[in-house]
Amino acid sequence: MRNSARLSVVVPVFNEQDSIAALVERIHQALSSAALRWELILVNDGSFDATHARAVEACAQYGSHVRVVDLYRNFGQTAALQAGIDHARGDLIATMDGDLQNDPCDIPAMIERLVEQDLDLVAGWRKDRKDGLWLRKLPSRLANALIGRVTGVRLHDYGCTLKVFRASIVRDVRLYGEMHRFIPAWVAMRTGPNRIQEMPVRHHARKHGASKYGLSRTFRVIIDLAVVFFFLRYQARPGHFFGLLGFGLGALGVLALMHLFVLKLGGVDIGGRPLFLTAVMLVVLSVQMFSTAVLAEMMSRTYFESREDTHYRIRQIDAPAEDGWYGA
Secondary structure (H helix, E strand, O other), X not given: OOOOOEEEEEEEEOOOOOOHHHHHHHHHHHHOOOOOXXXXXXXXXXXXXXXXXXXXXXXXXXXXXXXXXEOOOOOOHHHHHHHHHHOOOOOEEEEOOOOOOEOHHHHHHHHHHHHHOOOOEEEEEOOOXXXXXXXXXXXXXXXXXXXXXXXXXOOOOOOOOOEEEEHHHHOOOOOOOOHHHHHHHHHHXXXXXXXXXXXXXXXXXXXXXXXXXXXXXXXXXXXXXXXXXXXXXXOOOHHHHHHHHHHHHHXXXXXXXXXXXXXXXXXXXXXXXXXXXXXXXXXXXXXHHHHHHHHHHHHXXXXXXXXXXXXXXXXXXXXXXXXXOXXX
């Protein structure tokens, strides 16, 4: 398979005019001896410097296998990655950052691991990360541990863009918002955690431009993680999620009302107690959650049926070529 495979390298870039020439050169050096056909897709994510012009120059210099996808404006890294994946023609897709911190020399080894071990995703692990401890490394370690615990896909480095996928799997994943850091979790929904591995990759200090990330993304990660958790566990059964919430709220409300009922039998006035209003509110919320559960189940079924989709994925069917039946 390795000799016949085609590779698409997808690189989103935003205001990286000083890195483009060196980036394209390094990718050619890394893949020049690879035993496969490949293409490079540079996705200009609405840069307002000379990034697009430099990318077009690289396309003219190296040939038609270098393609430039120019977005109207800055949509964010997730959208840029999705645009590159949508326009990739390869059987395998590699993604990496355009700031020269990822090393394309790691791509051949990652492809070899993916093919030899029949994996669907090999993720890079920046084991020797060249970033600041307090603003980058420590928050990243905490986020990776939390994401791994919630999603069940335990990786050391969710934030590393350098990854190699089977195109048939990653094309089945749609990325929205800022979900690029959760790609392994989305892929696990289509395949399985056992078909996802990571391997240490090189990491270089940034030489040009400024980092596009800061501590502000921590809050966005937490919100996105809650969304990922819901889709991982309850995409095909959202009624269970809202039903469990409704059951819990209703149980608390009923217990509170029973307690107040006992007090009322003892002659205690319960009309002005805050617990009475709280209990009534809990019961009302419980009814609302059960109603939401029914609506969510209806929407889920409409979603799958309208797309002619299923909540499962078949890798292959092992059966003889003959249309065989057994018995009389």
